[in-house]
Amino acid sequence: MIIFIPTINNFNEKDMETFQAIINRRSIRKYKSEKIEEEKIQSLLRAAMYAPSAMNLQPWHFIVINSEDVINETVKSVSHAEMIKQSGAAILVCGDSSLEKNDSWLIQNCSAAVQNILLAAFDLGLGSCWIAVHGMDEVVKNLKDQFKLPSEIIPIALVAIGYPDEEVKAEERFKMEKVHFNKW
Template sequence: MNSLFERRSIRKFKNKPVENTLIKQVLKAGMCAPSACNSKPWHFIVIDDRQILDQIPKFHNYAQMVKESPVAILVCAQPSNEKIKGFWPQDCAAATQNILVEAVEKGLGTVWVGVHPNEQFEKDFRELLDIPKDIVPFALIPMGYPDEHKGINDRYLEERVHQNKWQ
């Protein structure tokens, strides 16, 4: 199996910091993602300040695992950088997925916590992290050394595959 099938949503983390070299490697993977016309509309905020991390679950009810994660990456978009209007969410989703998969390669656990299109979550992240108004917080990725193990991820469903036409 490869890391695509090993990638699982990890919500329990060991109390161990993640080395900056590993963070840089997962960010490189994120920036290696495809984007429409190579516009690369993404920005990334690495959050490792415990006081800041602890504020996130107070406004984002699906981010409780951040209380245990030693680091989180907020994937953001700068829509003004896109070359084809409306494609930045796909671009940022591809970058997010690349980060999740590369983290597995590095022995790290992650979980994708949605932010966009929830306007309140976006607003709260802007306020917490001093994000400019033209930047859109897209997804939060809590990350750390996993303190739980989940099996291989096999979600293949034959009934979702259609050949040539919807049948």
């Protein structure tokens, strides 16, 4: 059996743009001080809401953070999110536990929405960085307090969004030894 495995070096013009985005998108932590157009933010949110979800429950909510004051407060809530001070915007992805009772599925559903945001940002010429939130009890509490989230709304991830001020090269990540067919 011959398997075509797209790598960072074997794309040609006929290849799908989706693979280009998947392979070349990288986390950006340095941003230009350029305002992001409202249309691009709307496109990112639209992409997020087209993510797959268990039983199509779509248990997500999004808080767009683009006010300098709110960005500064958010860095106090999430100390490892310092890069959003440069990025100019961030999106807090939250899950609604009243819609999705299974915590694991809630995280998976919201993570799919995050991935769509990251890929759409790359396509729009924006940089992005997935910032971990869920699983850090103090950070979750800080965000719930800061944004006055209802009890059923759970912060899952924060995504920095902005115009990149660095270029991060893709490296080969495909490792055939991590692939197993039909058994371990």
